[in-house]
Amino acid sequence: MAETDSPARAARPSFGSNMRSRSYLQEHQQYRPPQQDGHQGIDSIVEGMQSTKIEPSKSFTKYNGVPSPKSPPKIIDSGLSHTLSHTNCQPAPGTHSDRLIATIIYKTRAPRAKITEIPPDRTPSPVTSPSRAIPPNLAPVRTLSNFPLEPPPPDPEPLDHLYGSYISPLCLTSFLHLINSLPARQGSEILTSSHRCLDNPEHPSIVELTFSPSPDPAYVTLDDLRKHELIYRFEREWNVDVILQQDTVLRRYPRLVCFDMDSTLIEQEVIDLIAASIGVEAEVSAITARAMNGELDFSSSFKERVKLLKGSSGDIFTQLRTVIKPTKGVADLIRALKRMGVKTAVFSGGFIPLTQWLADQLGIDYAYANTIEADPATNLLTGEVIGAIVNAERKRDLMLEIAAKEKIPLEQVVAVGDGANDLLMMNASGLGVAWNAKPLVQMEAKARLNGDSLLELLHVFGFTEEEVQTLIG
Structure with missing residues (x-):
């Protein structure tokens, strides 16, 4: 039987180069054996490398710590960092917002320059022969009342001269630690x-901090916190003013806004200008000293001073217009407030001719001051006051009357002054601001500003410098 040749075996199918693409293999994974342990086979590795172009490595220059102007070193941060929190969100149902606003303003009126060089040592040379003399401050005393039982506490070291005349990150960190040291509500x-x-974000002089929750009012109320020794010490250390407010929708x-006139809207005291002119x-x-010693109240001292003007010409108020110097930033502040639709008023313990003239110049809506009598025949001042004297009680009552007339809640009323006769008005308002005021007034006021421009008041409301420029533009 003839031997027949066996049929030729068919060639094994294979993928052509145009078929061995990465996408093709991914679309036909059902034809590939399953991979164990999650490892890729050699085919997958080879197939993945076919679409990868291998380029020769670039020349590498060792970095020796000195940047090259042609190819400076670069640090590329490609990551994102975001924390999901609800600090500034709508509070949960059944709760309310509890945020405290702290506006920190650097005192540009008296900045302390940063020390860049260590002064030379000027310590005197030691004495060759020791002296047995007792220093004066260590000499014994005969009376116990003259002996200092305890030395006064040292004033805190000013820190802004070390870190710059602005609000530095360390200043903010120090204030954060201060607030964090106060007890919070239980369970908060x-x-x-x-x-x-x-x-300026790089070297800010005004920073607004928001805290949540507020310190426990059972431990310290907001009014007490404003007078807290820790706040005063922080202000002295960093040469700043701290204005604390509860964060509400009405704050902005x-x-x-009601103003005192002398040493607030203007830099001078009108009565001193008149006294100097005559x-x-x-x-x-002498009368002012008696009033400060408590011998005279404001109304009595004012009447005593007005009597000194008897016989002066009634034109003296017109003559003083040329020497009146408005406080820096006042004109821009009034312009911004009017653009916001805010009503303004000035209450002066001085005289209505100058007060009304200043109000007309600045565009202030209400002006109240004292009226001094003048003889119509000779136009000479008689030294008598007509009507009620604008004292502390009168300023407060006028503010309340205007607020009621304009249907404005007291929470949206701001009072600015510098003297003790402004405290009643400031305490009755939603926010009382002591402007370069006496120490007693700064202690009692809800806020204090010790800058050189009254325009800083807008920052207390929370406006940025860009927003302020828009308002005054």
């Missing part, structure tokens, strides 16, 4: 905070 969440630089939207400075100073 941990303290969270955020900040906004209201002017005042509707009535040569009675010594007499006025």
Whole structure:
């Protein structure tokens, strides 16, 4: 039987180069054996490398720590960092927002320059022969009342001269530690905070901090916190003013701002200008000293000073217009407030001719001051006051009357002054601001500003420098 040749075996199918693409293999994975342990086979590795172009490595230059102007070193951060929190969100049902606003303003009126060089050592050379003399401060005393039982506490070291005449990150960190040291409400969440630089982000002089939750009012109320020794010490250390406010929707939207005039809207005291013009400075100073010693109240001292003007020309108020110097930033502040629709008023313990003239110049809506009688025949002042004297009680009542007339709640009323006769008005308002005021007034006021421009008041409302420029533009 003839031997027949066996049929030729068919060639094994294979993928062509145009078929061995990565996408093709991924679309036909059902034809591939399953991989064990999650490892890739050699085919997958080879197939993945076919679409990869291998380029020769670039020349590598060792970095020796000195940047090259042609190819400076670069640090590329491609990551994102985001924390999901609800600090500034709508509070949960059945709860309310509990945020405290702290506006920190650097005192540009008296900045302390940063020390860049260590002064030379000027310590005197030691004495060759020791002296047995007792220093004066260690000499014994005969009376116990003259002996200092305890030395006074040292004033805190000014820190802004070390870190710069602005609000440094260390300044903010110090204040965060201060607030964090105060007890929070029982059961409340941990303290969270955020900040906004209201002017220059690199070297800010005005920063707004938001804290949540507020310190426990059972431990310290907001009014007590404003007077807390820790706050005063922080202000002295960092040369700043700290304005604390509860964060409410009305904080940014005042509707009535009332000002004192002397040393607030203007830099001078009108009574001193008049006294200097007629040569009675010594007499006025003596009456002022008696008032400061508690011998005279404001109304009595004012009447005593007005009597000194008897016989002066009634044109003296017109003559003083040329020497009146408005406080820096006042004109822009009034312009911004009017653009916001805010009503403004000035209450002066001085005289209505100058007060009304200043109000007309600045565009202030209400002006109240004292009226001094003048003889219509000779136009000479008689030294008598007509009507009620604008004292502390009168200023407060006028503010309340205007607020009621304009239907403005007191929470949206701001009062600004510098003297003790402004405290009643400031305490009755939603926010009382002591402007470069006496120490007693700064202690009692809800807020204090010790800058050189009254325009800083807008930052207390939470406006940035960009927003302020928009308002005054």
